[in-house]
Amino acid sequence: MKPLLHVITFIGLLLPSYSALADFSLPGKGTITYSTGIQKNFEFGFAWQQKAEQFKIGAKSYAMQSIPSSYSVAITLSKDESQVWVQEFNNGFIEGFNWQIGEHTVLLKKQKFSDRVKGDYVIELNNRSYFFTRNNASIVINFNEDGIETIAIDGVTKNMGTKN
Numbered sequence: 424m425k426p427l428l429h430v431i432t433f434i435g436l437l438l439p440s441y442s443a444l445a446d447f448s449l450p451g452k453g454t455i456t457y458s459t460g461i462q463k464n465f466e467f468g469f470a471w472q473q474k475a476e477q478f479k480i481g482a483k484s485y486a487m488q489s490i491p492s493s494y495s496v497a498i499t500l501s502k503d504e505s506q507v508w509v510q511e512f513n514n515g516f517i518e519g520f521n522w523q524i525g526e527h528t529v530l531l532k533k534q535k536f537s538d539r540v541k542g543d544y545v546i547e548l549n550n551r552s553y554f555f556t557r558n559n560a561s562i563v564i565n566f567n568e569d570g571i572e573t574i575a576i577d578g579v580t581k582n583m584g585t586k587n
Contacts, residue, residue: 445473445490447570453522455513456532458506467511468524469494469566481511495577496562498531500555504542507531519544525571529562545582548574552582 451468470479471490478487480494499508506516519532530547534540541555548562553576560578564571 445471445568447471447568449525449570451522451524453512453520455509455517456519458516458518463513465512465520467496467522469564469570471566471568471570490566490568493563493565496564498546498560498562498578500542500544500558504544504558507542507544524564524574527571527574529574529576546576546579548576553579554582556580 448470449468451466453465453467454462455465456462467481468479471477472479476486476488477484478491479485496509496511501507501516506518508516509520512520512522520530522529527549528547532545532547533543534545535543536545541558544555546553546555546560555578557578560576563575563577565573565575
């Protein structure tokens, strides 16, 4: 039995390693805007190292045997709906943000519309506009071995051209 195990191990060593194909790094660069108009850069991204079994979320790394299926970034409107809190981006309330993660862009900004919009906020995912339907929304990032499979926003309604 041992010689068979040695042969299998030897053959395994001869085969090219494809583990690097499952690795990815998405730095996630962005800018937050405070209600004063001051802007500040931030970094919040994701990375996967299959061989090390490490998944990086922001600045922290976690031991994992496989890539997590998803991660949610919560956006919470303040009670007066004048600002938002995004724990991953800033330690306090902000007015908006622009976040580039992989090939995706998520933008949250204030804008006046002809119809009432919750907090006067519009959130854009890859240039498609959405509005809050409640005081909490989530950016849901679904992963695969290549990085981001999809991004969706929960707790919003799509702009159907009625809020211009």
